[in-house]
Amino acid sequence: MPDTLYDALRESHAIQRSLSRRLVRSRPGTRARIEVFTELRHELQAHEAAEERFLYAPMLMDDQGLVSTRHALHEHHEIDELVEDLQKLDPDGDAWLDKARELSHQVHHHLREEETKFFQMSGKVLSPAQKTRLTTRYRRDYTRMHRKLAAE
Structure with a gap:
């Protein structure tokens, strides 16, 4: 198991x-494309x-972390929108592949x-104790979310 939150x-x-690489290399008309x-x-x-x-929320509580955390959250939102766009497109079409490339990028x-x-x-803002606590919480929530999504 990784030793730190960053690991x-x-x-x-x-x-x-x-x-992401496998997605843009996937072939149209294959089950593998949808699975990936x-x-x-x-x-x-x-x-x-x-x-x-467990990383962004604590960083928003520190003045040094506000701008960069907001930027990272914005990028998460952009990624989510690209995923939503892909779900609406025909996976065998050129538009889908173009959007998949955009997502990968x-x-x-x-x-x-x-x-x-x-x-x-x-790493400079969070204390060693915070990083240890956040690592455990991140891992637990990441695993829980994977189980939840797999069950949907």
């Missing part, structure tokens, strides 16, 4: 990157929910920005 988050980030999209959608939702609750951009900027800033 746990990076673990999910690696899954998101892999699924569903898996990515669930991963994004579980990760976002737990991250917003946005996911990769967000993760890169978070890992190179947000983690460093939040």
Whole structure:
């Protein structure tokens, strides 16, 4: 298991990157395309929910974290909208693939920005005790959300 909150988050980030790449490489008319999209959608939702609750919310309570946390939340919202757009499109059409590429690009951009900027800033704001508590809570909620989404 990851040792820190940032290790746990990076673990999910690696899954998101892999699924995003698989999604844009998937072939139209295959069950795999829908399965990868569903898996990515669930991963994004579980990760976002737990991250917003147990990293973003505490960062919003500190003046140093306001601007960057609002930006990260905005990017989560953009990703959610792209997922919703994809759900409305024909998965065999060109428009779907274009939107999948846009989603993949946005996911990769967000993760890169978070890992190179947000983690460093939040690492200075949160105390070691907070990071330990938040790690446990993030992992628990991330797992709970995955179970909830799989049952839907």
